Amino acid sequence: MRDERDGLDFDVVTDDAETIHEECGVFGIWAPGRDVARLTYFGLRALQHRGQDSAGIAVGDGQTVLVRKDLGLCGQIFSDADLAAMPGKVAVGHVRYGTSGARSWEAAQPHLSTIGDVIIALAHNGTLVNSDKLRLELIRLGVPFLSDTDSEVAAKLIGYFTEQTSHIREGIRNAMEMIEGGYAMALVRENALYAFRDPHGIRPLVLGKLDDDSWVVASETCALDIIGAKFQRQVRPGEVIRISDDGVVSEQAVEPRACATCIFEHVYFARPDSVVNGRSVYSMRYEMGRQLAREAPADVDLVIGVPDSGLPPAEGFAHELGLPFGEGLIKNRYVARTFIAPTQEMREMGVRMKLNALPDNVEGKRIVMVDDSIVRGTTSKQIVRMLKEAGAKEVHVRINCPEVKWPCFYGIDTAVQSQLISARKDPEEVCDFIGADSLAFLSLEGLLRSVPTDGYCDACYTGRYPVEIPPAFSAGKFLDGYEPQNLSRASRASRMQIEDVLTSNEEDE
Template identity: 50%
Template sequence: MYEMDYKWKEECGVYGVYSRTENVSEMTYFGLYALQHRGQESAGIALTDGAWMDVTRGMGLVNEVFRHQLPHMENQYIAIGHVRYSTTGSSLLANTQPLMVNYAGGKIALAHNGNLTNAAEIRHGLEQEGTIFQTSIDSEVFVNLIARSRKETIEERIIESLKKIKGAYCLTIMTENKLIGARDPQGFRPLCLGKLDDGTWILSSETCGLDVNDAEFVRDIKPGEMVVIDDDGVKSYMFGEGEKLASCVFEYIYFARPDSVIDGQSVHAARFKMGRILARESKFEGDIVISVPDSGTTAATGYAYEAGLPFVEGLIKNRYIGRTFIKPTQKARDTAVKLKLNAIRSVVEGKRVIMVDDSIVRGTTSGKIVRMLRAAGAKAVYMCVSSPPIGYPCFYGIDTSIRKELIAATKSVEEIREYIGADGLHFLSIEGLKQCVDCVHADDMCYACFNSAYPVAQGEKPAGDSKYVFEQRKC
């Protein structure tokens, strides 16, 4: 079967609430709803009342998993939540999060966003020592390392474990009496801290998760930092200082919600500026600017503003389609695109159309959209992309592990233009992109998907050329 997906897949979203006064289950549910864009395969919430701990997980969207009722526990005061897109391990119920385990030190639940580059090595070593794994996800190595640690406190156990891990991770961890958040030393993925006036504390992958619960943004969790929240407030522990920072630039291009602020940078402002610089670089002569909704919209408005052209709605998105599986025939694939997008003839007919999108991955869907616009009467179609060409896979929490599937890995910009059938094609330059995220130092970002400069120590191989690395081993 053919799945109609043409964007890079999101990683995951994590959430956590500590409160003696609020309904932590409900707040976590709302937070996951706000983070739904970060993962649509599964969702889960874990709760504790200080003695008991329970987790509810399921496949599907947040409202589908909790369609009947929210998890409930008398005197609940800590909760963590997770929305998932699988980047390691199949999309199965067994691989949903939060993970919950009992061990000698008590109970622990954990939710993870990111991808570990040495998970296979660690897992193999643990298995050789007799450890049993219940899932095929890299996140499970965390709970096993924590459980096997001989350190006295949970803080020491976690820090000892984190120092053995390499790659991308933001974590929310729950014990019977603490909410803990941690961000990897290079800061690949975002995590922030918020609070309410009544002493409630919140951890969220993005600030939009704070806004939905009327929480005040306190600060971003620093790369290499662990925060521990209990009745005494928030304590900070730095465990990974001195590493080169490498925040994912694609959070600003595509992944994060436009209303979020990450490491001091407004996502909306960054995307708007990407559009403005695209207009300066491309200099296409057109009559109207349209976007591929919704991820290209902010950049398209920036392009129109800079070029002095009208921004119009030339493509309509069916927001109720969900995931669509169809037979792999050309006619059926074209129909799948029409199920999701349709051109407005009265807007594009007879016009030179400048179409803005955030990225081109395989190029197949871009070509179908160009053909759709031509069929609706567009006089010319120029495509502008608010990211540089994606020529290399990501190993830090994005599902693009096979380079040959990336069109920019095998074709030049001119060849891509011919392949999609556009009259013109321009990708934002890396130099232009660096100007757009102006609140984060350019050297503190990861651009590996564009230039193969992976922020991994020499000699290391990013684990898992396939997301199914733990499911394809011979017995």
């Protein structure tokens, strides 16, 4: 049933190529009488690990929406004066690592758009696999674009449908029927906050409560903790939540599909102190390490982890086998990203700018080095060499997830299979390439035993894609001999012309 209340009245340079990056982190807050800009800033600082290319905050003050965004880290972008100049009662924030669109101010989020006289700001985590089709259709309908991001496509599609129905929530619902992919989004207008999530629940989004009339949505629970909000529940797959002076209104905008939460959230993306389905990410990674020790034990003197995500599984690995667990790599936590073009010399020293071996602990010892993944192999190779140069007698590498063989199209920057070393080499060949004395990966069965019982997207390991990948979107991104398996077909609405969706919905009613 339509709710009339939401109607409208018309770095220091490093080579990051090896590291898997999630597209971004999202934070939204409805808190009349509070400093929402500053609370959003703190929430984004808690989510900074999810994106370091750009950051932004948009605030609604009851009359309009103001946005401040730029390239860089939160601490580089926002000053105390910036935050003080953005009073309001509702806000949305975003940290971005770009997997769709160039690194530019226009691509930074929240994305600002207009619907008639109303300004909206959209923050998006994920990737839409049919954004090219939708962009071309919107352009045909006379809708202009300022960037090449799928986030702008989502904002403009919501705007188009809102203008047809005069209600933002209707606009969101119709847009969700058409867009395909993995996404979690938060949107603000001058007097309301909206949050919605893809029907498979691929990308995460949680709901928290600050007090009786103040609410928060965020990509992870650690962003709730930093401002003192209490976790309430996950935003359900396919759900739209609207928060305003009228309270919280929830609607199942599209039918949920087979649950396919990104399992890499548990392996790498999420902060260890975040909680998913009642379990901390730390405890899951610790259990991955224990399971890895059962599957691939090693006779060594010391177990170390690659900071930061490799530390909990390394601890679990050591405890399972009764081996010493210690520090062998020191992380420089003050390396910031910049946009200075790197020289080859800088690329070669990139890992050393982030990590350095600790000779006091590793010299003369046989080491197990636990890490979360091997993507292209270049970073692992440099770390193994670093440990051996520091005096390690042997370096045995253990990875607390299966081999990453398939590209991701739902918000991770591994969209070209030829870049993935495990797609081209077997474990023995990868071991030789990185210079390790042995190498083993956690099995998919072992990984699934280490996380809460739920449905997961494991496409990066298996090639089983929960959302159909259009051939135009995946063209040239698979190696010869690899045939992906689409587990579902795109929705009927996503295959229609934009202007036909509303007519179809009216006929269904």
